[in-house]
């Protein structure tokens with residue numbers, strides 16, 4: 110972590126410009142993207158969450174930290190995507206209805222692209238019909254759902270039900286992820302899989318499409 114301490118701090122205090130500069134400098138010096146994420150950015154967002162939970166941070170602090178994180182993500186997303194080239198399949202991804210958290214979803218999307226998938230990113234606060242339309246239009250083989258709130262988890266169940274009712278279940282796999290969900294929940298709502306991390310989502314997608 111010592112190597113990325115300044116970046117870690119810059120994200121926590123929401124200094125977007127500095128965070129981006131530090132990330133650029135680290136990459137120019139040959140830092141690995143994965144280390145930048147695992148030792149700088151992700152622990153910083155965890156710390157922001159902890160402070161929020163302990164009432165040391167409130168929504169404005171959360172927002173400016175997220176803005177700093179987003180600035181760095183905009184810098185690194187193309188690089189993450191560049192790491193892989195082969196097209197392994199098509200995936201429609203989105204954060205479910207009612208949920209505005211998209212940093213993790215963007216990371217998952219970037220890693221999937223990096224893993225060689227074509228990704229149709231539907232954004233955040235996405236209702237069932239938008240997923241259904243995307244699958245029809247793009248022939249996506251996987252729908253990937255992200256939720257960060259316990260209150261938006263039920264939207265995942267709704268999407269699985271709506272996709273089933275649209276009789277598309279035999280041609281599309283559904284995977285879920287995000288901090289409040291787990292394998293048990295995936296099983297309960299009839300999803301095809303759960304991944305805890307962005308790289309886990311890539312492995313899961315590869316698995317499901319090769320099965």
Ligand code: B1M
Nearest residue numbers: 158208209210211212213253254255258259286287288307
């Ligand atoms: Co909010 N927020 N937030 N927030 N926020 C959390 C999630 C929270 C845990 C903070 C806390 O209390 N400790 C808490 C949720 C509690 C709960 O439901 N259990 C919370 C809350 C309460 C709220 C509000 C309700 C606050 C309020 O207004 N009172 C509100 C809700 C708004 C809404 O969505 N309707 C809210 C708002 C916001 C901001 C808008 C200010 C901002 C989001 C900005 C944005 O995303 N553009 C924000 C942020 C930044 C956070 C925290 C601090 C960080 C989230 C993040 O980006 N993490 C978060 C606390 C925390 O997580 N430590 C918190 C980094 C990101 C890379 O990780 O998203 O977990 P994550 O994604 C990971 C994995 O989960 C996984 O891979 C990613 C990479 O490893 N993953 C998948 C994610 N999706 C996946 C899909 C997959 C597979 C893996 O397959 C399909």
